Amino acid sequence: xxxxxxxxxxxxxxxxxxxxxxxxxxxxxxxxxxxxxxxxxxxxxxxxxxxxxxxxxxxxxxxxxxxxxxxxxxxxxxxxxxxxxxxxxxxxxxxxxxxxxxxxxxxxxxxxxxxxxxxxxxxxxxxxxxxxxxxxxxxxxxxxxxxxxxxxxxxxxxxxxxxxxxxxxxxxxxxxxxxxxxxxxxxxxxxxxxxxxxxxxxxxxxxxxxxxxxxxxxxxxxxxxxxxxxxxxxxxxxxxxxxxxxxxxxxxxxxxxxxxxxxxxxxxxxxxxxxxxxxxxxxxxxxxxxxxxxxxxxxxxxxxxxxxxxxxxxxxxxxxxxxxxxxxxxxxxxxxxxxxxxxxxxxxxxxxxxxxxxxxxxxxxxxxxxxxxxxxxxxxxxxxxxxxxxxxxxxxxxxxxxxxxxxxxxxxxxxxxxxxxxxxxxxxxxxxxxxxxxxxxxxxxxxxx
Amino acid sequence: xxxxxxxxxxxxxxxxxxxxxxxxxxxxxxxxxxxxxxxxxxxxxxxxxxxxxxxxxxxxxxxxxxxxxxxxxxxxxxxxxxxxxxxxxxxxxxxxxxxxxxxxxxxxxxxxxxxxxxxxxxxxxxxxxxxxxxxxxxxxxxxxxxxxxxxxxxxxxxxxxxxxxxxxxxxxxxxxxxxxxxxxxxxxxxxxxxxxxxxxxxxxxxxxxxxxxxxxxxxxxxxxxxxxxxxxxxxxxxxxxxxxxxxxxxxxxxxxxxxxxxxxxxxxxxxxxxxxxxxxxxxxxxxxxxxxxxxxxxxxxxxxxxxxxxxxxxxxxxxxxxxxxxxxxxxxxxxxxxxxxxxxxxxxxxxxxxxxxxxxxxxxxxxxxxxxxxxxxxxxxxxxxxxxxxxxxxxxxxxxxxxxxxxxxxxxxxxxxxxxxxxxxxxxxxxxx
Numbered sequence: 032x033x034x035x036x037x038x039x040x041x042x043x044x045x046x047x048x049x050x051x052x053x054x055x056x057x058x059x060x061x062x063x064x065x066x067x068x069x070x071x072x073x074x075x076x077x078x079x080x081x082x083x084x085x086x087x088x089x090x091x092x093x094x095x096x097x098x099x100x101x102x103x104x105x106x107x108x109x110x111x112x113x114x115x116x117x118x119x120x121x122x123x124x125x126x127x128x129x130x131x132x133x134x135x136x137x138x139x140x141x142x143x144x145x146x147x148x149x150x151x152x153x154x155x156x157x158x159x160x161x162x163x164x165x166x167x168x169x170x171x172x173x174x175x176x177x178x179x180x181x182x183x184x185x186x187x188x189x190x191x192x193x194x195x196x197x198x199x200x201x202x203x204x205x206x207x208x209x210x211x212x213x214x215x216x217x218x219x220x221x222x223x224x225x226x227x228x229x230x231x232x233x234x235x236x237x238x239x240x241x242x243x244x245x246x247x248x249x250x251x252x253x254x255x256x257x258x259x260x261x262x263x264x265x266x267x268x269x270x271x272x273x274x275x276x277x278x279x280x281x282x283x284x285x286x287x288x289x290x291x292x293x294x295x296x297x298x299x300x301x302x303x304x305x306x307x308x309x310x311x312x313x314x315x316x317x318x319x320x321x322x323x324x325x326x327x328x329x330x331x332x333x334x335x336x337x338x339x340x341x342x343x344x345x346x347x348x349x350x351x352x353x354x355x356x357x358x359x360x361x362x363x364x365x366x367x368x369x370x371x372x373x374x375x376x377x378x379x380x381x382x383x384x385x386x387x388x389x390x391x392x393x394x395x396x397x398x399x400x401x402x403x404x405x406x407x408x409x410x411x412x413x414x415x416x417x418x419x420x421x422x423x424x425x426x427x428x429x430x431x432x433x434x435x436x437x438x439x440x441x442x443x444x445x446x447x448x449x450x451x452x453x454x455x456x457x458x459x460x461x462x463x464x465x466x467x468x469x470x471x472x473x474x475x476x477x478x479x480x
Numbered sequence: 481x482x483x484x485x486x487x488x489x490x491x492x493x494x495x496x497x498x499x500x501x502x503x504x505x506x507x508x509x510x511x512x513x514x515x516x517x518x519x520x521x522x523x524x525x526x527x528x529x530x531x532x533x534x535x536x537x538x539x540x541x542x543x544x545x546x547x548x549x550x551x552x553x554x555x556x557x558x559x560x561x562x563x564x565x566x567x568x569x570x571x572x573x574x575x576x577x578x579x580x581x582x583x584x585x586x587x588x589x590x591x592x593x594x595x596x597x598x599x600x601x602x603x604x605x606x607x608x609x610x611x612x613x614x615x616x617x618x619x620x621x622x623x624x625x626x627x628x629x630x631x632x633x634x635x636x637x638x639x640x641x642x643x644x645x646x647x648x649x650x651x652x653x654x655x656x657x658x659x660x661x662x663x664x665x666x667x668x669x670x671x672x673x674x675x676x677x678x679x680x681x682x683x684x685x686x687x688x689x690x691x692x693x694x695x696x697x698x699x700x701x702x703x704x705x706x707x708x709x710x711x712x713x714x715x716x717x718x719x720x721x722x723x724x725x726x727x728x729x730x731x732x733x734x735x736x737x738x739x740x741x742x743x744x745x746x747x748x749x750x751x752x753x754x755x756x757x758x759x760x761x762x763x764x765x766x767x768x769x770x771x772x773x774x775x776x777x778x779x780x781x782x783x784x785x786x787x788x789x790x791x792x793x794x795x796x797x798x799x800x801x802x803x804x805x806x807x808x809x810x811x812x813x814x815x816x817x818x819x820x821x822x823x824x825x826x827x828x829x830x831x832x833x834x835x836x837x838x839x840x841x842x843x844x845x846x847x848x849x850x851x852x853x854x855x856x857x858x859x860x861x862x863x864x865x866x867x868x869x870x871x872x873x874x875x876x877x878x879x880x881x882x883x884x885x886x887x888x889x890x891x892x893x894x895x896x897x898x899x900x901x902x903x904x905x906x907x908x909x910x911x912x913x
Contacts, residue, residue, distance in 0.1 A: 068525070068526075089525045089855065090851065090852075090855050091851075092851075092852060092855075122773075130783070131774070131779060131783065134772070134773040134774040134778075134779070135774045135837075135841055137774075138771075138772045138773065138774045138841055138844065138845040138848075139774070139840060139841040139844045139845070140844055140848065141844045141845055141846075141847055141848015141849065141851065141852075142848060143772070143848075143849070143852070144773070158852060160848070184783075187783065187784065187785070187786040188786070189786070190785075190786025190787070190814075191782055191783075191786050191788075191789055193811060194742070194786075194788060194789030194790075194809065194810060194811055195789050196741070197740075197741035197742040197789070197809075197811055198741075198742055198789050198790065198809055200741045201638075201639055201640075201740050201741050201742050202638075203637075304637070304738075304739035304740065305634075305637040306633055306636075306637055307630065307633060307634060307637065337570065337574050337579075338570040338573070338574075339567065339570035339571045339573070339574040343570070344567055344570070348566065348567065351623070351626070354626075354627055354630040354631070354634075374630070374634070376630075402571075402575075405575070406571070406574040406575050409574075409575060409576070409577040409596065410574060410577050412577055412596065413528070413576075413577025413578065413594075413595070413596050414577075416526050416527050416528045416577070416596060416597075417526065417528050417594070417856075419525065419526035419527075419528075420525065420526050420528070420855060420856045420857065421855050421856060
């Protein structure tokens with residue numbers, strides 16, 4: 032469902048994923064926190080920076096996340112992947128921090144850092160011992176506007192990005208979803224690759240990178256989330272001394288239209304070296320702000336987000352046409368794509384596709400059961416409850432909500448989900464899941480056919 | 481990426497083993513009269529619960545012809561019990577807001593589950609049902625075999641996973657850690673209903689099992705319920721696992737061609753088991769080399785030379801001799817330089833004593849991750865059960881912390897020379913055009 036990134040497959044060493052591009056199911060939304068954690072507070076600084084804090088004393092750490100409303104969708108057509116390149120460069124140094132010193136500082140205190148680029152935003156996350164909260168906030172405020180992009184670092188990072196392209200292409204499950212987004216969104220900004228092309232990597236200049244950074248990394252585009260074993264008053268004082276001093280600037284973001292329904296069904300077949308085939312189907316549904324968000328979310332769960340789901344039971348267990356199958360809902364600010372992905376033998380590609388469509392047709396014709404609706408809701412509740420366990424689990428959902436939705440809606444999410452009826456779920460299936468107009472990407476083994 | 485057998489362990493423990501409970505006062509341990517061990521950790525933070533049932537059963541007890549049998553038994557176990565079909569199990573779990581799965585690993589097999597805390601009793605009951613009343617039906621054995629075979633193929637298709645499998649095979653030779661936890665195509669094809677049942681019965685004995693529960697629960701209630709569910713298992717005569725001959729480092733360079741965008745370069749060496757005095761120094765050694773983004777492999781080979789995207793090193797705690805592994809994923813054109821650079825880092829750590837800053841960074845990182853990794857109930861339950869099953873005791877986390885703290889630059893130099901003496905290199909790369 033929307034609240035969980037689809038496909039919980041671990042695809043890399045956690046440490047090495049310094050610049051993983053988050054995609055394929057937008058991440059967590061959240062309901063009222065039922066645990067022993069106080070509610071978050073939200074404040075807007077005079078320069079427009081939003082600050083969300085929450086005390087979380089489960090362990091002696093603090094999660095600090097800087098969310099910036101700049102991502103793949105903000106790039107001009109000839110700037111594809113610039114947001115991602117920028118993300119790689121931000122931890123490389125500032126006017127006062129030489130290359131390498133940021134990683135050493137964070138890891139020397141036992142902390143971790145990571146960063147993610149997506150369509151609507153880019154975020155920079157660190158987790159450090161609570162005693163380092165000042166150092167952490169100062170660091171994020173520094174990289175937010177003072178990144179120095181040393182030429183030598185930029186040149187070296189080109190090689191790293193080449194490597195990242197290779198890594199992505201060698202991972203069929205991840206690459207499949209990425210290709211499906213490109214195919215399904217087509218000319219819409221969400222259809223652009225989040226990774227720059229080899230040509231763009233080679234030709235990017237420091238000036239162009241810096242210009243993009245100065246344009247988008249401005250106070251009104253930023254949200255700072257601080258969750259951990261720290262009193263909110265102390266956080267606020269530290270933030271006022273750092274983020275509070277960032278210059279006021281206009282937020283000028285390029286306008287992006289909501290992704291339109293498909294014209295002709297977008298399709299792509301890709302020849303691959305693996306022996307197994309991969310199938311991805313996608314339906315354009317509602318963006319995160321749409322009224323149908325909740326019904327589509329529950330529908331996605333019922334279709335394919337657990338071993339008990341309809342697709343798993345029908346296509347994997349009964350018909351035995353796929354080895355693995357799941358659905359996901361990427362609800363973004365300007366578009367919402369429901370995906371169904373499967374791993375299977377190449378000779379089953381056609382039959383599996385028909386079986387998936389049959390499952391969807393049945394939901395449209397007969398609706399879902401009350402038991403299914405209940406299971407979907409309790410799963411959402413559980414997913415929120417587990418997020419309370421770690422400071423960064425909460426920080427991520429708040430940062431994302433503030434960036435593409437709103438914190439209030441995030442907090443009301445679960446209550447809203449509970450109001451959705453089985454009839455509304457069926458109606459959403461009928462509204463969005465056309466029998467023949469869906470996006471499709473197939474990875475076909477070179478050895479097949 | 482990654483070896484799926486060692487995978488759970490590897491992913492989970494790349495950052496160091498998880499510690500036991502937040503404080504001893506929150507953790508209650510009881511050994512039932514039949515030898516079954518129950519551990520409960522009360523954690524009021526979030527309204528959730530996690531269960532980990534570990535059994536001393538896994539690759540360590542397998543041979544080439546039974547490779548993957550422990551994992552396979554667990555794959556079949558979740559397909560049905562005497563009371564429920566696979567579909568009914570899946571629905572029951574989902575209705576608890578839960579997840580359940582089972583798999584084999586190198587030193588243990590695990591049935592694990594999570595749920596909303598208010599359903600802890602149902603979760604525990606379902607765990608017991610899967611573990612004690614599996615149906616292991618002939619049809620489930622045949623059906624599940626296809627799925628596991630498909631996963632073996634998927635691993636073979638994945639260059640990084642392939643590279644790890646090749647490395648472990650070369651490093652461990654005749655030792656069972658050489659075998660893939662998922663099994664091999666040959667072995668899997670031979671597993672029948674009888675073999676699955678026999679393997680299950682040989683290992684599912686109360687003295688080989690540890691159940692750990694962590695979450696918003698009351699210890700007394702959980703202990704009573706666990707005792708009711710598992711206390712009835714008949715006690716078996718205690719068996720001691722026969723010792724396994726230690727693997728011998730030979731040092732080799734193996735090149736495998738496989739179509740892909742990236743080349744995989746692994747350098748591995750045999751290292752001590754988790755209860756060895758050199759365990760902590762080798763953990764620090766691995767962290768200096770490849771722990772985090774300030775680790776030498778990342779800082780030197782990726783950041784300074786752009787020779788890789790993935791650049792890391794790890795050393796997992798295991799019962800038998802472990803493996804210290806350095807790993808790079810790189811463009812085929814860079815492979816030769818990357819291999820040389822990796823060899824250069826091995827030589828450097830052996831020849832040059834690590835500086836105070838490097839050492840402090842590595843220890844800070846190692847212990848920081850150790851703390852961070854133990855924050856979720858799922859990790860807590862697993863680690864409580866794991867340390868107990870490994871026989872290192874509940875005091876292990878504190879001992880481990882102290883041992884890491886005490887590691888000196890001379891210790892790192894000594895273990896680098898000792899264990900990185902004859903490393904094995906595995907390269908998986910696309911055919912040269």
